[in-house]
Amino acid sequence: MSGLTFAEKALARASGNESVRAGDVVDVRPDVMFSHDNTAYIRKIFLETGAKRILHPERVAITLDHAVPAPTTRHAQNHAEIRQWVREQNITHFFEVGRGICHQVLSEEAIVLSGEVIFGSDSHSTHFGWLGAFGMGVGRTEMASLWATGELWLRVPETMKITLTGHLQSGVTAKDIALYILRTWGSGGGQYRAIEFAGDAIATLSLDERAVLTNSMAEFGAMSAYMPPDEQVFDYLESNRTRDYTPLYPDADAIYSQEEVIDISALQAQIACPHSPDNVLDVTEVIGRKVHQAFIGTCTNGRYEDIAIVAQVVRGQQVQIPLLVIPASSQVLLQATRDGHIATLLEAGVTIGTPGCGPCMGNHMGVPAPNDVAITTMNRNFRGRMGTGDAEIYLANPYVVAMSALAGEIVAYDEAVMVGD
Amino acid sequence: MNTDHHVWVYGNNVNTDVIFAGKYTYTLRTEAEIQSVALEDLDPNFASQVQAGDVIVADHNWGNGSSREQAVTCLRYSGINMIIASSFSGLYFRNCINQGIRPVIIEDLYQHLSTGDTITINHDAQTIIANGVAYPIPEFSPSVEAILYAGGLVPMLQERFNTE
Ligand code: SF4
Numbered sequence: 001m002s003g004l005t006f007a008e009k010a011l012a013r014a015s016g017n018e019s020v021r022a023g024d025v026v027d028v029r030p031d032v033m034f035s036h037d038n039t040a041y042i043r044k045i046f047l048e049t050g051a052k053r054i055l056h057p058e059r060v061a062i063t064l065d066h067a068v069p070a071p072t073t074r075h076a077q078n079h080a081e082i083r084q085w086v087r088e089q090n091i092t093h094f095f096e097v098g099r100g101i102c103h104q105v106l107s108e109e110a111i112v113l114s115g116e117v118i119f120g121s122d123s124h125s126t127h128f129g130w131l132g133a134f135g136m137g138v139g140r141t142e143m144a145s146l147w148a149t150g151e152l153w154l155r156v157p158e159t160m161k162i163t164l165t166g167h168l169q170s171g172v173t174a175k176d177i178a179l180y181i182l183r184t185w186g187s188g189g190g191q192y193r194a195i196e197f198a199g200d201a202i203a204t205l206s207l208d209e210r211a212v213l214t215n216s217m218a219e220f221g222a223m224s225a226y227m228p229p230d231e232q233v234f235d236y237l238e239s240n241r242t243r244d245y246t247p248l249y250p251d252a253d254a255i256y257s258q259e260e261v262i263d264i265s266a267l268q269a270q271i272a273c274p275h276s277p278d279n280v281l282d283v284t285e286v287i288g289r290k291v292h293q294a295f296i297g298t299c300t301n302g303r304y305e306d307i308a309i310v311a312q313v314v315r316g317q318q319v320q321i322p323l324l325v326i327p328a329s330s331q332v333l334l335q336a337t338r339d340g341h342i343a344t345l346l347e348a349g350v351t352i353g354t355p356g357c358g359p360c361m362g363n364h365m366g367v368p369a370p371n372d373v374a375i376t377t378m379n380r381n382f383r384g385r386m387g388t389g390d391a392e393i394y395l396a397n398p399y400v401v402a403m404s405a406l407a408g409e410i411v412a413y414d415e416a417v418m419v420g421d
Numbered sequence: 422m423n424t425d426h427h428v429w430v431y432g433n434n435v436n437t438d439v440i441f442a443g444k445y446t447y448t449l450r451t452e453a454e455i456q457s458v459a460l461e462d463l464d465p466n467f468a469s470q471v472q473a474g475d476v477i478v479a480d481h482n483w484g485n486g487s488s489r490e491q492a493v494t495c496l497r498y499s500g501i502n503m504i505i506a507s508s509f510s511g512l513y514f515r516n517c518i519n520q521g522i523r524p525v526i527i528e529d530l531y532q533h534l535s536t537g538d539t540i541t542i543n544h545d546a547q548t549i550i551a552n553g554v555a556y557p558i559p560e561f562s563p564s565v566e567a568i569l570y571a572g573g574l575v576p577m578l579q580e581r582f583n584t585e
Binding site: 051 | 518578
C-alpha cells in the first residue's frame with residue numbers, strides 16, 4: 001500500500017481512525033478551534049441551536065484583532081459581548097485588544113503544536129502549517145457546531161506538493177515565492193486541496209518567512225498548507241507549550257494530485273497588481289507607478305523580520321508618502337522596540353499602529369482615499385479590500401513597499417540603499 | 422418509492438458570483454429576496470420558474486469562487502434539494518451539505534439531459550434514473566447523512582440540543 005500525505009496522517013489522528021485517504025469523509029475533533037471579532041455572531045448561531053455550553057472550552061481560543069481598538073460604538077459593543085461570552089463559557093485562551101492577530105498570537109503562545117489540527121473561523125487558518133499543524137478555515141455555522149459538539153465532518157483533501165530548491169537572492173523574500181505561486185497556477189490553483197511544501201530550501205527560510213508561505217495559500221484556494229517542522233520550530237514552541245506533541249511527516253511514497261518544483265534562486269521580486277492577488281508581474285515591470293500610501297502589516301507580513309527590513313531601508317531617510325506599520329502582535333512590537341527598529345521608523349516619519357489587522361479588512365486605520373494607489377505587504381488586493389472601492393492596491397515584499405514609500409512611486413529593490421547597514 | 426424531478430442543466434465552471442451575485446451579499450436579507458436573484462446572470466428564467474424538488478445538473482467545478490453561503494441558500498430557498506455535477510468546488514460541496522442540499526457527483530450526466538427533462542429518484546435503491554440509465558447515489562458517512570436528513574447543520578443541531 002502506498003504512503004500517506006501529511007493531511008491524511010493528521011486527519012486520521014484527529015478523527016480516531018487508523019488510516020484515512022483523500023476523498024474519505026471523516027469526523028474530525030480538532031485540538032484547537034478559534035475565532036476573533038466574529039465570535040459574537042457565532043455565539044448567536046450557537047444559541048439558536050439550543051446548545052448551552054461549549055463542550056471543550058479548553059480547546060477554544062479567541063482574539064480581538066480585526067477592529068482594534070474599537071473604531072465605533074458598534075465595534076466596541078461587539079467586543080464587550082465577546083468578553084462577556086468568554087467569562088460565561090470559561091474559555092481558556094482569550095487575547096485582548098492589542099495582543100495581535102489571531103494567527104500570529106496563537107503561534108507565539110504555542111496554543112497549537114506540530115502534528116495537531118486547528119480550525120479557525122478565518123480563511124487564513126492555513127497559516128498554522130508553518131509549524132507543521134493542519135490548519136483550516138471554517139464557516140461561522142461550522143464553528144458554532146464545533147463549539148457544541150467538538151467535531152466537524154470533513155472530506156479528506158487531495159494534496160499538491162510544492163518542492164522548493166535553492167536559496168533566495170537579496171531583496172527577494174518568501175512573499176515573492178507566494179506571489180510567484182499565485183502567478184504560475186492562479187488563485188484557484190490550490191482548489192481546496194492541501195498544499196505540502198518540501199525541499200531543501202525550507203531550511204534556508206526563517207520561521208517568519210515560512211509563515212508567509214502557508215498563510216498565503218489561502219489566496220491559492222487551498223484548504224490547508226503544511227511545512228515539515230524542524231528543530232527551529234520545536235525550539236520556538238518549547239517555552240510556551242503546555243502539552244506533549246508528536247510531529248507528523250508525509251511518507252516518501254505518498255500520493256499527490258500534483259507535484260511542482262520551484263527553484264527559488266532564480267526568483268525576482270514580484271508584485272500583485274489590482275485587483276487580484278494572482279495578477280502578478282515582476283516588480284521591474286511596474287516601476288514608476290505613483291503610490292499614495294504604503295502599509296506594512298497583517299498576518300501575512302507584519303512580523304519582526306518585516307519590520308526589521310523596513311527599518312533597514314528607511315534608516316536616516318524620510319518617507320515621501322504615509323507609511324503605516326502595524327505589527328502583527330504585541331510581541332513583535334516589543335521585540336522591534338527593544339532592537340531600536342521602532343525608533344528608526346519614527347525618525348523616518350513612519351506611523352505605527354496598534355497590533356491587529358489594521359486596514360486589511362477596510363475597517364479603519366489607514367483606509368485609502370478614492371483613486372489612491374496603495375502598496376502593501378498584505379495578502380489580498382480585491383477591489384475595496386482596504387475599505388475604498390476605487391482605490392488600487394499593489395501587493396509586494398517589505399523591501400519594495402518600504403523603498404516605494406521613500407520614493408513615492410514603485411521602485412525595484414536597490415542593493416545600494418542597504419549599504420552601510 | 423420513486424419521485425420525478427425536473428432538471429435545470431448548466432455547463433462548466435459556474436461560479437458563485439453567477440449563482441448569487443456578490444453585490445447582493447449585504448443588501449438582500451429575506452428568503453424571498455435571496456431566492457429572487459438565484460442564477461440571475463446565468464439563467465434569467467430560473468428564479469421565477471423553478472419548482473420545489475427540481476434538480477440542477479451541471480458539468481465540472483460547480484460553485485467555484487467565494488465561500489458565501491447565499492450561493493447555496495438561494496438554491497435551497499428555490500426548493501432545490503439535490504445538485505448533480507461532474508465535480509464541485511470543495512467549498513461549495515461543503516456548504517451544500519451544511520445547508521441540506523445533497524451534492525451528487527455523476528460525470529457528464531449533464532450531456533444527456535436538457536433543461537425541462539425529467540429524472541427519477543429511486544429512494545429505496547438510492548439511484549437516479551435518467552434516460553433509462555440508473556446511477557447510484559453515493560452514501561456519505563453517518564454524520565453527514567444525519568445533516569442532510571435534518572435539512573442542514575443548524576436544524577440537525579437544533580434537533581439534537583432541543584431534545585436534550
Ligand atoms: S490581517 Fe487581514 S488577512 Fe490576516 S486575519 Fe486580519 S483581516 Fe484576515
